[in-house]
Each structure stands twice: as structure tokens, then as C-alpha cells.
Amino acid sequence: MYDLEDLYQEIVMDHNRRPRNFGEIKNPTNSADGFNPLCGDQIKLQLHLKDGLVADVAFSGVGCAISKSSASMMTEELKGKTLDHVENLFGAFRKMITRKPGDSYDADLLGDLEILQGISRYPARIKCATLAWHTLHSAIHDENEVVSTK
Amino acid sequence: MFDVEKIRGDFPILSKKVYGNPLVYLDNAATSQKPRQVIDSLVDYYENYNANVHRGVHTLSMEATDRFEEAREKVARFINAESSDLVMWTRNASESLNLIAYSWGEDNVHEGDEILLTPMEHHSNLVPWQELARRKNAVIKFIPMLENGTLNMGEVDDLITERTVLVSAVHMSNALGTINPVRELGEKAHRQGAKILVDGAQSVPHMPTNVQELDCDFLVFSGHKMLGPTGIGALYVKQDILNTMEPFLTGGEMVLEVSYQEASWADLPMRFEAGTPNIADSIGLGSAVDYLNNLGMENVRKHEKDLISYALNRFQEAGLEGMDLFGPDDPEIRGGVFSFNTVDVHPHDMGTFLDRMGIAVRTGHHCAMPLIRSLGVAATVRASFYLYNTEREVDILVDGVTEALRYFRDGSE
Structure with missing residues (x-):
């Protein structure tokens, strides 16, 4: 009724209420913490990498509906994918979220993640959507530093 | 009415x-909106008497100077300062606090000295003291807070020791709304020879402020939270303390006499106002004070x-x-x-x-x-x-x- 559907779509709200891959995995090979100091969102991301593939992934922490559902949708997308593919997804996702009106993005590559495209119209919420992805990047590249979306 | x-x-x-x-x-604790009267006062300055202050002999400069100093007097009366010479313009409460941390803190806070704060300080009344304490090897302590968001005043007497040099407290918390008993804190501080600083960023816009009744040594506040423009704030310091403080920023406006080798300082309050001041917004804040006084x-x-x-x-x-x-x-x-x-x-x-x-x-x-x-x-x-x-x-x-x-x-x- 308040035209919030472009931001809070039903599927986004569903991921917010029932986040997928939420918790911890048994033998993580990589992990990283992410923090958004502006709103206090915190995420812990764990990965099990095997033969260049994401064998398992989980996240935990506290966050708003956008950061939680973005993390949840990301983890669903990652399982079984090669690291090269993950890298391409990250690039495409970032491009979609930070695009200017009229700019295009790779909808085919992004698949279900395209649901979050409306966030590009809410500049104050872009960092909520990208926190999980930046944390993922850090986990894979083992930067061992808390990611901060300043 | x-x-x-x-x-x-x-x-x-x-x-x-x-x-x-x-x-x-x-979102008034972040910044207030501005009445037409304040907006008009800015336009009036730029359209009718825009000139630099304190040094021109021409008509516009004299008018600008008069209005600029008149605004200072309005602000001084608004907080019941003993004299408008004790009120200095700054950019905001943060700059006022940094001015104190440098101009007063550098000379009066020494190794092992203690600064007592409340747990509900805005970062602006926390970080400058953390930095000063780091430079001086001083210690920062906090008054405990009760469940209901008020200070545990029963602990204060034990926390203020002979090593305490400053108690700095927010008068009204921007996050909780708590109005702290800063006068009582000041009495306790003074009993041990410590100074009391009151952060009035949230209280000055919303309730009567009387620095003589509060008996505070320092008061800081910001113009934009009290109907005034952004970029203008103020600092009040008690006369005997202000007399001992070194300038914060140096350069033009704040000097009396300058040679190639050295300079002497201007009188108060200009000693603490280097460079061309924020003339328009000072006048705008004066107009905001008029508006508040009317109500x-x-x-x-x-x-x-x-x-x-x-x-x-x-x-x-x-x-x-x-x-x-x-x-x-x-x-x-x-x-x-x-x-x-x-x-x-x-x-x-x-x-x-x-x-x-x-x-x-x-x-x-x-x-x-x-x-x-x-x-x-x-x-x-x-x-x-x-x-x-x-x-x-x-x-x-x-x-x-x-x-x-x-x-x-x-x-x-």
C-alpha cells in the first residue's frame, strides 16, 4: 500500500523471516566477519571450499530485512558453484545494485538475485544488500579482516 | 500564548x-527545521549588508559588525552569560568541545589525571577526551547508568577524586532523552577542585538554560538544532578560566599586534575566533534566539x-x-x-x-x-x-x- 513492494517483495520478506543456510557449518575452510557501522548490522560467513567449488556455506548474525534476505539468497546461489562463477556473480550483483537509472545489468547471470534490483533506488540501503557479498569476498580471499561497509 | x-x-x-x-x-535531535524569520535574516544579510566584520570603516562593514555582535549578545543573554565576551562562535558543539580539549586540556590535564564522563555521551563529548587522555596518559572514567537510563548519582562522590580535573556531561541525552542533574554534578566536581563542562547541544534548544544558575565552567551548543542555520555553534567559558586559555586557532582576526617574528592576542572573545567568522549564520542564530524568546x-x-x-x-x-x-x-x-x-x-x-x-x-x-x-x-x-x-x-x-x-x-x- 505504500509502494514498498519494489524493496520488500514477498520473496525478500520470506527470506527475512526464514533465512536459508542460517547458522554454522561443521568444517569451514574459510570464514569472515562483516560489519555495517552505520546500522550495526553484523554477519558471520562460513564456507567450505573443495576442489575450487563452494561445497557448503552458512551465515549468522543480526541485520535488517534487506541484509538478511540478501545474505540468505546469496548462500542459496553459491552452493556447488566454482569460485570463478562466484566472482562473476559478485561483480554482476554489485553492478546491478549500484547502477544508475537506465543502466543495464546481467539478468541472465544473476538469476533469482535479480529480485533485489529495486534496491538501487534506495541509496541508503545499498550497503545492507552488499554486506554479505563483501564478506564473502573477504572469506574467499582470506583477508582475515573484519569487512566494514563504510 | x-x-x-x-x-x-x-x-x-x-x-x-x-x-x-x-x-x-x-528527527529534531539531529537537526531542527528553520522558521521563515531565520531564513529571511540570512537573505537580508546577503542582500543588504554583506561585508566583512571588525575591520572596515565603510558603512556596510560597520552594519555587519553591529549585527554580528548583536547576535552574540542575544546568544549570551539566552544562556544568561555574565558577559557576551564569554561567548565564542564556533562551527558547532563538536568544534567547541575540541577547542576546550586543546586550549584548556593541553595545559590542565596531566599524566594520571582523571576525566569523568557519563555513559550516554555523544561521540563529540567522548572522542576528544579519549584523544586528550591518550596524549597525556590521563584516565577516563564513567558514571554508571541505572536500568531506567539515568545516572547512578550515588556513585559520583566516590568517582570524583583529587585526581579528577574535569567532569563533562551531556545535559540532555540525544539517544535516550534523559535530563542529567548537571548542576549537582558541578557541585560535586567543584568540591574536589574539578571543572564541570555541560554539553548543551540537546538542552539549550529545548529548555531554559542559565549558566550562572548551573554554575558550569564550560557550556557548548550548536545553532542548527535550535532553529538556526548549520555551521554555527557557540562556546561559553567562565571568565577566570577563559583568561588562562591559549588560543585554539591562530591567524587573522584573533591578533592585536603582529611582527615578522611574533604576535600578541586580541581581547576576548575574538582571541578564539581566527579568520573571517561565519557572519551570516551567526546573525541567523541570533534571529533563531529571538524566535525562541518570543515563544x-x-x-x-x-x-x-x-x-x-x-x-x-x-x-x-x-x-x-x-x-x-x-x-x-x-x-x-x-x-x-x-x-x-x-x-x-x-x-x-x-x-x-x-x-x-x-x-x-x-x-x-x-x-x-x-x-x-x-x-x-x-x-x-x-x-x-x-x-x-x-x-x-x-x-x-x-x-x-x-x-x-x-x-x-x-x-x-
Whole structure:
């Protein structure tokens, strides 16, 4: 009724209420913490990498509906994918979220993640959507530093 | 006579619509809106007597100087300073605090000395002292806070020791609304020979301020939270302390005589005002003070006390599940700050949802990160009131929060 559907779509709200891959995995090979100091969102991301593939992934922490559902949708997308593919997804996702009106993005590559495209119209919420992805990047590249979306 | 509808008519922005809804501006602790009188005073300066101050012999410069110094006198009277020479212009409360930390702190805080703060300080009254303590190997201590968001005053006598040189406290918390007993803190500080600094950023705009009655050594505040323009703030320092303080910034305006090798300082207050000052906005703040004086600060305080009581009652009546309220229940010791958190809806989502209804609130840590963490939450939603807010707007907030909870809990529509 308040035209919030472009931001809070039903599927986004569903991921917010029932986040997928939420918790911890048994033998993580990589992990990283992410923090958004502006709103206090915190995420812990764990990965099990095997033969260049994401064998398992989980996240935990506290966050708003956008950061939680973005993390949840990301983890669903990652399982079984090669690291090269993950890298391409990250690039495409970032491009979609930070695009200017009229700019295009790779909808085919992004698949279900395209649901979050409306966030590009809410500049104050872009960092909520990208926190999980930046944390993922850090986990894979083992930067061992808390990611901060300043 | 305090007529809110008439007051609202003075504020052009309040007729604005956001997403088709009337703007309900409840972010006054961040910055206040400006009445036409203040906006006009800025235009008047630039259109009719724009000139530099204190050095021209020409007509415009003399007029600008008169109006600039007149604004200082208005501000000095507003806080009942002994003299307008004790009021210095700064950019904001933060700059005032940094000025004290350098000009007073460098000479008066030594290794092992103690600075006593409250746990509810804005970062601006915390970080400059952390940095000073680091430079001097001094110690920062905190007065414990009770569950209801007030200071545990029973502990203060033990915390102020012969090593305490400064007690610095926020008069009204921007995150909780708590009004702290700064006069009592000052008495306790003075008994041990320590100074008392009052951060008036939230109190000066919302309640009567009398530095002589408070007996405070330093008072800092900001213009933009009290109907004035951004970029102008003020600092009050007691005469005997100010006389001993070295300049903060040096250069033009603040000197008496300059040779190639050295300089001597101008009299107070210009000794602390290097460079061309913010003339227009000082005059604008003077105009804001006129506006507040016309209404009467006692009336402003009463209006906001009524609003916070109303808000606390309305939310209690609504009985919304999983809603945590922060700050004292007693409106007598609370400003117009309504801070809350809901179990199911993150403050950020609440803020976005309310914005779609035209309601402007602040979400996050309100520049008081350690305090918000100590409440056991990552962030809160804060609605903060001012003299132009109405009970009707509180009703709209209650409806908005109720709908947001339904929306995020049960799904849209």
C-alpha cells in the first residue's frame, strides 16, 4: 500500500523471516566477519571450499530485512558453484545494485538475485544488500579482516 | 500564548509532502527545521549588508559588525552569560568541545589525571577526551547508568577524586532523552577542585538554560538544532578560566599586534575566533534566539514534556508486542526524545517504512555507539520532538509503527 513492494517483495520478506543456510557449518575452510557501522548490522560467513567449488556455506548474525534476505539468497546461489562463477556473480550483483537509472545489468547471470534490483533506488540501503557479498569476498580471499561497509 | 498551528505556519518546510503524505518531521535531535524569520535574516544579510566584520570603516562593514555582535549578545543573554565576551562562535558543539580539549586540556590535564564522563555521551563529548587522555596518559572514567537510563548519582562522590580535573556531561541525552542533574554534578566536581563542562547541544534548544544558575565552567551548543542555520555553534567559558586559555586557532582576526617574528592576542572573545567568522549564520542564530524568546523557553519545554508524556501513554495503550522503550519513564527528567526497538523489525526497515508514510525518524546508534551497545541492541529508532510537533503527529507515528509491525511480521497487505 505504500509502494514498498519494489524493496520488500514477498520473496525478500520470506527470506527475512526464514533465512536459508542460517547458522554454522561443521568444517569451514574459510570464514569472515562483516560489519555495517552505520546500522550495526553484523554477519558471520562460513564456507567450505573443495576442489575450487563452494561445497557448503552458512551465515549468522543480526541485520535488517534487506541484509538478511540478501545474505540468505546469496548462500542459496553459491552452493556447488566454482569460485570463478562466484566472482562473476559478485561483480554482476554489485553492478546491478549500484547502477544508475537506465543502466543495464546481467539478468541472465544473476538469476533469482535479480529480485533485489529495486534496491538501487534506495541509496541508503545499498550497503545492507552488499554486506554479505563483501564478506564473502573477504572469506574467499582470506583477508582475515573484519569487512566494514563504510 | 503557545499556538502550535500558528508556529507551524512559520516553517515553510512543514507544508512539504513526502510520498504524497504530509511531512511528519520527528528527527529534531539531529537537526531542527528553520522558521521563515531565520531564513529571511540570512537573505537580508546577503542582500543588504554583506561585508566583512571588525575591520572596515565603510558603512556596510560597520552594519555587519553591529549585527554580528548583536547576535552574540542575544546568544549570551539566552544562556544568561555574565558577559557576551564569554561567548565564542564556533562551527558547532563538536568544534567547541575540541577547542576546550586543546586550549584548556593541553595545559590542565596531566599524566594520571582523571576525566569523568557519563555513559550516554555523544561521540563529540567522548572522542576528544579519549584523544586528550591518550596524549597525556590521563584516565577516563564513567558514571554508571541505572536500568531506567539515568545516572547512578550515588556513585559520583566516590568517582570524583583529587585526581579528577574535569567532569563533562551531556545535559540532555540525544539517544535516550534523559535530563542529567548537571548542576549537582558541578557541585560535586567543584568540591574536589574539578571543572564541570555541560554539553548543551540537546538542552539549550529545548529548555531554559542559565549558566550562572548551573554554575558550569564550560557550556557548548550548536545553532542548527535550535532553529538556526548549520555551521554555527557557540562556546561559553567562565571568565577566570577563559583568561588562562591559549588560543585554539591562530591567524587573522584573533591578533592585536603582529611582527615578522611574533604576535600578541586580541581581547576576548575574538582571541578564539581566527579568520573571517561565519557572519551570516551567526546573525541567523541570533534571529533563531529571538524566535525562541518570543515563544518562551519555559513554554517550549512544557510543550515537549506534554508530547513525550502523550507518546509514552499512546504507545503503552497500543500495547505493541515486542517493543522495547529506552529512557526514563518520568517526563520531568526527560526531553522530547522517544527511542525504541522492536523485536521483529530492524530499525533500518522501520525507518524506511515510516519514511514512506512521510514520517522522518532517525535509525541507528545516534552517534552514541557505546551507549546503544550497552542497551543490548545494535540500533534503535528515535523520534525526537520540537516546538512545532503535535499530538496528531504522535498518533501518526503510533499508526505507522503498528502498521510496520504488521507488515514485517505477517507479510504485505
